[in-house]
Amino acid sequence: MTNAVKNLVTLLKAEEIEYSSLGIDAEVQEIALAVNPLSKTMGGGICRMKECNFDWQLKYDEIIFVQSGSMYIGHKGKKIEAVQGDIFFMKEGAVITYGTDDEVEFFFSTYPVDWKESKKDVIYKETGEDLVTLIKGSQIEYNPLGIEGEIQEIAPVINKLSMNMGGGICRMKECHFDWQIKYDEMIYVSKGSMYITHDGKKIEAKQGDIYFMKDGAEITYGTDEEVEFYFTLYPVNWRELKN
Template sequence: MKNSTIGLVTLIKAQDIEFSPLGIEAEVQEIALAVNPYSETMGGGICRMKECNFDWQLRYDEIIFVQSGSMYIGHNGKKIEAAQGDIFFMKEGAKITYGTDTEVEFFFSTYPVDWKKSKKDIVYEQTGEDLVTLIKGEQIEYSPLGIECQNGKIAPVLNKISTNMGGGICRMKKCNFDWQIKYDEMIYVSKGSMYITHHGEKIEAKQGDIYFMKNGAEITYGTDEEVEFYFTLYPVNWRELQK
């Protein structure tokens, strides 16, 4: 099955995601900018690495969800280590090292999607400020999802620390609820399976699949079993913009 777009909802199936080399010396080093062709706001996709590292300066804000394995970010002389279930938030301008002493797969989101063009002439002043935040999975606090999902819970952990993208983790079990999204949203299914209903179509996804949904989509989030998914959205202040 190829990637499918119905109205304002695109489903990118794991088996159809195409990876390209990162361009560094390593046995495994590949990246898939899976969401970029569909989005005018956030970019995103999946990266895989094994026993390697490389230096980089961010020209965008970036969110990383560690799906499997472990990794680190080097920043301001510190090695900030993360394992499965942990989340990084990194601000534009950060000089960092991406690395793993073993191997890692992570889902990432970036803003803006067009940073290569819009940010190419920017020179960043280095102030020594810490521009990297690590959120440990075991410290994440969830709140009830409410609505019709009594078994649902959500942790929008990035909303309080980001000025561009919001995001976090959601868990649901045998429930569904209707919603009209007032932002662009990316979802990576980290465990289980789920569906998005849009324009009368039930668009089903399982672990490793990615949804991209555009502002204004009228949808139903649901799962017939149970699911955990990572999500990012833009803009983080969408509620304020509706007032």
């Protein structure tokens, strides 16, 4: 694990991430809550499963990005199936089943990070609302970032669904741009390689690595090659709150 100056930018290397058992009966069933110790807002990390499922009630909002394989979420009698590149957004209170008939690896973000303490006594009432949304990767529409670059596009697909976290996918090729973040942000590198420059340091990441960056960090997002990354941020309404 590499910490940048002032701990505003942290890089979690894929090969150093430690996994724990989910506690279910399966050949592969492990989770890494890699971001939770670093954050006061969002939790997040990676989950891997093979031919298994388990029931759960969410006491948090959750975003799932399917990195490889396939999975499903069971909710209100429906089996909602997803493949690589698809995204789930699920609202607090949802009674669900996480499952895969094959094998899956997914990156996830949750809000709030302290749900075990802050939500432990909450009892949810049935509202009839569908609390699970599936966004198909093949249907995602991208907008230009507005910078110089052969590929420079972003799809903040979660922002319109959530009152807490924003998120989506960004793609870049041989380009960079400077930014001061006014939110906490998680990035999972799904393809290629990239870097974040902060306090004069170029912090490089490849597929499977995770960045966690805190509100206020002055950074440069960049890639010398090509990259696709998933991102989540809190709060989703940072433009209204911070301007």
